[in-house]
Amino acid sequence: MKAIDLFAGAGGFSTGAAQAGCSVVWAANHWQAAVDIHSANHPGTAHACQDLQQADWREVPAHDLLLASPACQGHSPARGKEKPHHDALRSTAWAVVSAAECHRPPVFIVENVPAFIDWALYPAWALAMEALGYALAPMVIDAADHGVPQHRARLFIVGTRSRNPITLKLPQRDHVPASAIVDFEAGTWSPIRTAKRSSATLRRIHQGRRELACGRFLxxxxGSGSGLTGRSIHRPIGTITTVDRWALVRGNRMRMLRADEARAAMGFPTDYKLPPQHKAAMHMLGNAVCPPVARDLIARIREAA
Structure with a gap:
């Protein structure tokens, strides 16, 4: 099965597709740094760096599976107050319609935050896809249920050129705790009590110690994250975002999650190449699809085909 990956980012969708036995023949993103990382990890894939709303889809190779992760920032409740540029971000979803109209692949999968389905134009977007002959099967999947050491709920819309939406029974894998991916003996640690440490951070640490009754936690x-307290390392970590969000506490010292730990928390292979700059690596990982989720989903689709 040949696949293309739109808004490919760091390549989580492509990695999962490859693990499910697909050949990813083409991938595109508007950010050159992300294209470079995707290319480094998927050298056999043809790449394009461009605004996909301006793409000439005739230049894209034929494919059986269209993968797409249009911008989620305009849909996510975490975006805060509505801003003018959110309309432009939400409109990236129409590029998927254009690509599907040109190529009519048998299957497409769109990934986004669950709030995508609450978009004012979602009914029109869905009708456009249905007009092209697709039956839509939306499903919200938590990455933790697929062996990813992270609770990450994302919407996946599977479109098939069939009379009825596809029905899939996905595997339910054991949850993997955060302790499997964090290393309390590595990294650069700093004292918890410093002049610059915020009172909110100190309150979370204090309540974490009291409620978890241990000296090691997240x-x-x-922001509020998992509440105003700590998070046990014996459960999956919370959602990895595009900025440093999770800190490790060890006794009277703490440090932020490292990029290699975030990579493991997203379910990428340990040898998956990341940008050398921490900020860029975290941004790409926070925007990525968890490969094991994509793998399990695509594998079930292939079995049902």
């Missing part, structure tokens, strides 16, 4: 460093 806390959400920015």
């Amino acid at each position: 806390i959400p460093y920015y």
Whole structure:
């Protein structure tokens, strides 16, 4: 099965597709740094760096499976107050319609945050896909149920050129705790109590110690995260975002999650290449699809075909 990957980013969708036995023949993203990383990890794939809303889809190879992760920032509740540029981000989903109209692949999968389905134009988007002959099967999947050491709920819309939506029974894998991917003996640690440490962070640590009754745990460093307290390392970590969000606490010291730990938390292979800059690596990982989720989903689709 040949696949293409739109808004490919770091390549989580492509990696999962390859693990499911697909050949990813073409991938595109508007950010050159992401294209470079995708190319380094998927050298056999043809790449394009472009605004996909301006793409000439005739230049894209024929394929059986269209994968797409249009921008989620305009849909996510975490975006905060509505801003003018959110309309432009949401409109990236129409590129998927254009690609499907040109190539009519048997199957497409769109990944986004669950709030995508609440978009004011989602009914029109869905009708456009149905007009092209696709039956849509939306499903919200938590990556933790697929062996990823992270609770990450994402919407996957499977479109098939069939009379009725596809029905899939996905595997339910054991949850993997955060302790499997964090290394408390590595990294650069700093004292918890410093002049610059915020009172909110200190409160989370204090409550984490009290409620978890242990000296090693995680806390959400920015925002409320998993609440106003710590998070046990014996459960999957919370959602990895595009900025440093999770801190490790060990006794009276703490540090932020490293990029290699975030890579493991997303379910990427340990040898998957990342940008050398921490900020760029975290941004790409936070925007990525968890490969094991894509693998399990695509494998079931192939079995049902």
